[in-house]
Amino acid sequence: MNHSRSYGRWIDRRPTGRFTTRSLHMDWPLLFGLIALSGVGLVVLYSAGGQDMDLIWRQGIRLGLAFGVMFVIAQIPPHHIERWAPWLFGVGVLMLIAVLIFGAIGKGAQRWLDLGLFRFQPSEIMKLAVPMMIAWYLAENTLPPPRRAMAITVLIIVVPVVLIVKQPDLGTSLLIAMAGVFALLLAGISWRLVGGMSVLVAAFTPIVWFFGMHDYQRQRVLTFLNPESDPLGSGYHIIQSKIAIGSGGLYGKGWLNGTQSQLEFLPERSTDFIFAVFAEEFGFFGILLLLALYLYIIARGLYISAQAQDTFTRLLAGSLTLTFFVYLVVNIGMVSGMLPVVGLPLPLVSYGGTSMVTLMAAFGILMSIQTHRKLLTSG
Amino acid sequence: MSPQIAIKDQIREGQLFSSRAIIALIGIILTLLAIITRMMYLQIIGHEHYTTLSQNNRVSIQPLAPTRGLIFDRNGIILAQNLPTFTLEIIPERVEDIDLTIAELVQIIEISDNDISRFHERLKQKRRFQSIPLRLRLSEEEVARLAVNRHRFPGIEIAARLIREYPQGNLAVHAVGYVARINEKELNEIDPSNYAATNHIGKLGIEKSYEHLLHGSVGYQRVETNVLGRTLRVLDRTPPVPGEDIVLTLDANLQRTAKQALGDASGAVVAINPKNGDVLVLASTGDFDPNLFVNGIDHKTYNELQTSRLKPLFNRALLGQYPPGSTIKPFIGLAGLESDFITPKTTLFCRGWHTIKDDERKYRDWKKEGHGVTNFKKSITESCDVYYYDLAQTMGIDRIHDFLAPFGFGETSGIDIGGEASGILPSTGWKRQARGEPWYLGETLIAGIGQGYTLATPLQLARATAALANHGNTIQPHLLSYVALSNNEKIEFIPDRDSISINKINPKNWEITIAAMENVIYGLRGTARRINHGQPYKIAGKTGTAQVFGIKQEEEYVAEDIAKHLRDHALFIAFAPSDDPEIAIAVIVENGGHGGSTAAPIAGAVIDQYLSLDFSPGGK
Structure with a gap:
């Protein structure tokens, strides 16, 4: 590895010396999209939570905190982020191991690390640290990456993913694996390799099924294939959520008027299944608008990544944006019965979730990349 | 680059x-x-x-709770059953203003503040479409009054539920345990589908360890409801599978005798059938009524239980760790015989104390003036301390440890209700590891009389006694006799530990030891001679007195001068009939003074009752 690696230096994109809105390092189009989406989220949550104003306040405070984190991270020039990447990754892996060890002692599932003052979930850090590490590593290589670099990248993905699967947290490990795969795709690996890897994954599926999964995880997949088999458990969720979406029709039943959600047939309606509430009350056209808003945010993210000035920032921005997209697809897919119930929230809309802060931190990184420019030096 | x-x-x-x-x-x-x-x-x-x-x-799915299996003692006496009771329940999502509804309900039937606060607690844990009990055990009159007013309260239900009841009250609570509301931690460990309709889960004892057998499997029914969500008719139904009935090895009558014999004193009695490990008695005094816990105990009563001097919640039989005192002597004596450090003829002159080289300290005998010339038999019969100071010193602590370990000292017995302490069987290695200190010779001496670091639970003592009675065959004590399946088949308890046989011991040495233990009861100077009343069978036993309070070198132990809670613990181990043992027993009376005067009569009463059937003219 190149020990005298130069991280370059990034400064404000248009330094004027005076304080302007630019000095805030906000990407305004992206910020607009995020605020609009959070707003929609609060509106749906008010209905899904049974008009509980306390719930809205709590979510509002959480959103405020998450946007605060985004703002702070946006101020950090990308060369610092790049410099921290391997450290953050290393610390993250160590903490995952610690979680597993304490989990083994405490017996049973363990995702939290108790640091005395506060508890905290190392797998959340990895959602940022894995794309950062891959971008950091690939930036050192020429692209498309040579085979050796590819192999090491796969290792960077597999180690944390396996540790998180062990916790067990299938949803998060899936997200992190996807983030890594996207970084590789964006780095330009050949399509032939992509095909080969897909075959490999398909071949590994049975092994994961029999040795890597807990009984309840297998049960979830079986339930997805045949919801009626478990009408008291998660099969019930899928049945009810499909009824909610389907009965919404073109125009929806109207805000606060969804019978499935208001009469509480729909379980987990303020958290993982909030999309079904939205679909029931705002209908097909509402969904089109919501998806358009998500597409806007994702397209802006991809634009930022394409505009970025070096490999690290490009790969990082692209991979973070696509991870956000995975959230969306997995959540809607599970709510509408296209995918098994994995337990990922609808980003920025679902109530609660420690993932919101991580998500907004990722957008903070995007904003930092967009609002700083790299000084090109000969060194 | x-x-x-x-x-x-x-x-x-x-x-x-x-x-x-x-x-x-x-x-x-x-x-x-x-x-x-x-x-x-x-x-x-x-x-x-x-x-x-x-x-x-409007078709909703309602889970149906399975009926929990019953628990019987070995003679078919019911220890845990299910009683039908009427419960007033509220389904939160169907009630507009819960507080108002409760306020109005209070005017119809009596609802205590306690009920209301418990209801609010559960309200937070349950989903809004699940019904939550507000008042339990409604009287028939209350049911009638509610029925008349029912139209005023949408979303309330009078449910007929089965509630767990323990007809024997506190008799065997530390063995049978109890069920109580499922808490959040347990919620994470159970299959939520199977417990969809279940409110209670085993928290202690048999109820906890055999939860998987007792609970059964959930059923469900599809019901058609009206707009308000009230059930109109049942569409189809998958009935729940009731839990299995369990028959215990415990003998409720014997248990009662043991408890009565213990009286007000705090202590524990454990009796085992040495042939198969059946636990016949598992009593710990100062126990509590399990029925209090079933519907949630109120804070005041719970605090009283927790702070009571008698510590009723504490299961002394499994968790109480006591110095075994002189009850360890038969085991150490046997070790001495077997390792040829002593023979039955070896004598020692006991002058009332023992000293070791380069140590000023006097290791005293309980008998100030000493026992005089003492052989093995006398050392057990009269419980001579000096004899065992000397023997322990000769053998060394590690040899003692290795000999006693197979008897189950220092390790859990594997009883099928879990939650037992392992006690301590010290050795030089143990002390280095646990305390980080070297072993001193003086500590070997007091280990010889079951003091110092050595600790054992009453269950361990009973198990070791059983092994002694068996001439070395160890057993795993268990409370489950068999599971009574609905098709009249039985599943017998299968031990999960191998029974090891301490078999290399010369059969003669067993006989010598047991004969000495018989002499404890039948000898003229036996420390437990008061329980000899001419039984048609022979009891072998050993008394023990465990020091709680360290007395200084030159001071004398005078029971009357010492506060009750610092007085010595009284112990007694025994088995009978000594030639073909059917019961092995360990008794401890906390702060009871001498083993012979307090503990032995309790064991005697239990043994007499258990064996009276065998030796009564009618026979079994």
Whole structure:
């Protein structure tokens, strides 16, 4: 590895010396999209939570905190982020191991690390640290990456993913694996390799099924294939959520008027299944608008990544944006019965979730990349 | 990397990335189109179908709780059963103003503040569509009054529920345990589907360790409800599978005798059948009524239980760790015989104390003036301390440890209700590891009389006694006799530990030891001679007195001068009939003074009752 690696230096994109809105390092189009989406989220949550104003306040405070984190991270020039990447990754892996060890002692599932003052979930850090590490590593290589670099990248993905699967947290490990795969795709690996890897994954599926999964995880997949088999458990969720979406029709039943959600047939309606509430009350056209808003945010993210000035920032921005997209697809897919119930929230809309802060931190990184420019030096 | 190549790469890589980003965007749009197609399928094509379903969504699925298995003692006496009771329940989502409803209900029937606060606690834990009990055990009059007023309260239900009841009250609570409300921690460990209708879970004892057998499997029914959600008719029904009935090895009558014999004193009695490990008695005094816990105990009563001097919640039989005192002597004596450090003829002159080289300290005998010339038999019969100071010193602590370990000292017995302490069987290795200190000779001496670091639970003592009675065959004590399946078949208890046989011991040495233990009861100077009343069988036993309070070298132990809670613990181990043992017993009376005067009569009463059947003219 190149020990005298130069991280370059990034400064404000248009330094004027005076304080302007630019000095805030906000990407305004992206910020607009995020605020609009959070707003929609609060509106749906008010209905899904049974008009509980306390719930809205709590979510509002959480959103405020998450946007605060985004703002702070946006101020950090990308060369610092790049410099921290391997450290953050290393610390993250160590903490995952610690979680597993304490989990083994405490017996049973363990995702939290108790640091005395506060508890905290190392797998959340990895959602940022894995794309950062891959971008950091690939930036050192020429692209498309040579085979050796590819192999090491796969290792960077597999180690944390396996540790998180062990916790067990299938949803998060899936997200992190996807983030890594996207970084590789964006780095330009050949399509032939992509095909080969897909075959490999398909071949590994049975092994994961029999040795890597807990009984309840297998049960979830079986339930997805045949919801009626478990009408008291998660099969019930899928049945009810499909009824909610389907009965919404073109125009929806109207805000606060969804019978499935208001009469509480729909379980987990303020958290993982909030999309079904939205679909029931705002209908097909509402969904089109919501998806358009998500597409806007994702397209802006991809634009930022394409505009970025070096490999690290490009790969990082692209991979973070696509991870956000995975959230969306997995959540809607599970709510509408296209995918098994994995337990990922609808980003920025679902109530609660420690993932919101991580998500907004990722957008903070995007904003930092967009609002700083790299000084090109000969060194 | 030279900067030149890096710059060239930057441009090419930028282009590569842009093309990949565009492909990604296309992929994203295609995925979104797939989602939109799915939505069209659900919301446009399937709209009518799902609308009908949503309108008909008055069909709800209700889980049905299985009936919990019953628990019997070995003679068929019911220890835990289910009583039908009427419960007033509220389904939160169907009530507009819960506080108002409760306020109005209070005017109809009596609802205590305690009920209300418990209701609010459960309100937080349960989903809004699940019914939550507000008042339990309604009287028939209350049921009638509620029925008349029912139209005023949508969303309230009078449910007939089965509530766990322990007809024997506190008799065997530390063995049988109890059920109580499922708490949040347990909620994470159980299968939520199977417990969808269950409110209670075993918290202690048999109820906890055999929860998987007792609980059964959930059933469910589809019911049609009206707009308010009240059940109109049942569409179809999958009945729940009731839990299995369990028969224990415990003998409730014997247990009662043991408890009565203990009286007000705090202590424990454990009796085992040495042949098969059946636990016949598992009593710990100062126990509590399990029925208090079933519906949630109120804070005041719970605090009283917790702070009571008698510590009723503490299961002394399994968790109480006591110095075994002189009850350890038969085991150490046997070790001495077996290792040829002593023979039955070996004598020692006991002058009332023992000293070791280079140590000023006097290791005193309980008998100030000493026992005089003492052989093995006398040492057990009269419980001579000096004899065992000397023997322990000769043998050394590690040899003692290795000999006693197979008897189960220092390790859990594996009883099937768990939650037992392991006690301590000290050795030089143990002390180095646990205390980080070297072993001192003086500690070997006091280990010889079961003091110092050595600790054992009453269950361990009973198990070791059983092994002694068996001439070395160890057993795993267990409370489960068999599971009574609905088809009249039985599943017998299967031990999960191998029974080891301490078999290399000369049979003669067993006999010598047991004969000495008989002499404890039948000898003229036996320390437990008061329980000899001419039984038609022979008891072998050993008394023990465990020091709680360290007395200084030159001071004398005078019971009357010492506060009750610092007085010595009284112990007694025994088995009978000594030639073909059917019961092995360990008794401890906390602060009871001498083993012979307090503990032995309790064991005697239990043994007499248990064996009276065998030796009564009618026989068994």
